Amino acid sequence: MNIRELARRSGVSTATVSRALNDRAEVSEATRARIRQLASELGYAPNEPARTLVRRRSDTIGLIWDSGQEAQGLHNPFLLGLLSAVRTALSEADYHLMLLTAPGPDDPDAAHLQAVRRHNLEGVIVLTTPPDDRCLRVLAASAVPCAGIDTAFTGPRTVRVSSDNAAGAEAAVEHLYALGHRRIATITGPLHLPPAAERLAGYQRACARLGLPVPPSYVTEGDFFLDSGVAAGRRLLAVAERPTAIFAAGDQMAVGAMHAAADAGLSVPRDLAVVGFDDIDAAALVRPALSTVAQDQRGLGEAAVAALRGLIDAAPVDTAEPRIIPTRLLIRGSSRPGA
Template sequence: MFSFTLDATPPRRSATCPLTQNGYFVNIRELARRSGVSTATVSRALNDRAEVSEATRERIRRLATELGYAPNEPARTLVRRRSDTIGLVWDSGQEAQGLHNPFLLGLLSAVRTALSEADYHLMLLTTPAPEDPEGTHLQAVRRHNLEGVIVLTTPPDDRFLRLLAASTVPCAGIDTAFTGPRTVRVSSDNAAGAEAAVEHLYALGHRRIATITGPLHLPPAAERLAGYRRACARLGLGVPEAYVAEGDFFLASGQAAARRLLEVAERPTAIFAAGDQMAIGALHAAADAGLAVPRDLAVVGFDDIDAASLVRPALTTVAQDQRALGEAAVAALRGLLDAEPGAGAQPAQARIVPTRLVIRGSSRSGA
């Protein structure tokens, strides 16, 4: 298990004491020496204790600011038995790919911002080595005294995730379906977003609407496919087996899947892709086939990554609110942290963040 910390907190929470202009570290003893008081008095002053006069407290704080003093976090953790650090688990099967996924990177940034605003550090936990029996996420949580964990898009059958969920560690999963004594799920309304995409294409006159799914073992992909099927059934649209092609949320798979869909005897006139990168891949496939978008083929994606508005034609897509997802995950986790663990505790309610359809040039009236 390898882990590293992303500093998600203001400078005052720095884990190290900076060097003074003379080249040595400022610690509490140095503050005491320069202030002419005991280290206990300095500690009380910095922690707003009532036993210190206002004048002494202000003098010590002013000196601490001038010298660039910052508290020693490991020592504070030992004393307070809290680390103010939250672990983040990335999809253990797709970490390398995830680093190239703009939506996941944006979501990571949103989580980091929400934790910063809540005054927490963030530690990224990478995939344990299979041969390392002590390298589980749970071991990392205990080793670093983490207060809780946020999980991003990890398959529910991941064995490391199962161990973590079964423990008493508070866990909030974004787009991750797991159950345990102190777990909660946060996600966008994936099914409703997919339904809105199909309804939009139907309103434009399309009756042959195909879909490119994500990996169906991941909850977002399965839910978006369910929403697509539900909308098609409600609108009386048939869904031939050939109209459902699986991708992996990345561009190349979307291009390959769209090529297969465009080779179907009764070619679809519209494609709903469960991720923007796959939808952009579908735009490439349409161009390769000599089809004009949206005249010959309408395309709708999901996520609203930055590239969605930059491609030509600009991509119609179902937008997820990354900031709201990050804030909901941190709020849900804090709710678990505040709740007393025990047999009588009620399961935390899932938090669902609404999506919205953003209509651009890849689909339009009269397509």
């Protein structure tokens, strides 16, 4: 079934069919409804590449995340949840989603920009990519509308969306302090990534305000995954004056720290309180359940898509200030007295 056959069966020209399917004003409502009904009955689907050429729009948004972490990202519950939130927001706005893979060897610095032009993409959403990514810098410097989630990049048509990472970390430290903890350590994420650096800054700011000492041994780096949390937890628990509480910048690392505590014969939260960040599904399933700073995945996705649509439609958009999405502290058994 093609447009010519649909036009023959409808008794109109192919131009009229095209106008009806694209909601053009030149076609009466009755004719439009009749053509759409027949198209549905016959299983006709428009040729998307042809429609793109005619309309000069693809209604497709590209998605990029850190090329160095794509494989790991497939096993990262938070990133997968964020990807789902972005997909849902784009679908509700009648956009398609195309995943742009790692840059190729031919011209890696311009690979993303070339892909955008080759596929006639309307814009790009970027997830958790390091600020020193040269391929991303080339894209951001172009006229392509871009929205970055937890990504520090700037350009003439770029907007940034982020959770309030620093405030979330501060809330976690304040909660532990209110429980009576004065030796609070942290497991950071990879510090070249903006969310990890911002959460560390929030931890340090809260400790300074509360007068808590932060010896270098109380700050150790992980990679947001479980095994690094186990290793970091063991390092922290081996400190001469071991911490009584740990704030981990990611839930998987927090669960890893709980494993390290169990291996050391310590009870959570009696001997060691633990708070994570993200609120992945597993946070409520471990025992004791993990206290965590919850991110609003849907809010992040909707804010990124809304800002990107504004750039695509040439609406006035402030590209200087990031859109900050609030976080909230969820107190569960891993930091609750008597749990």
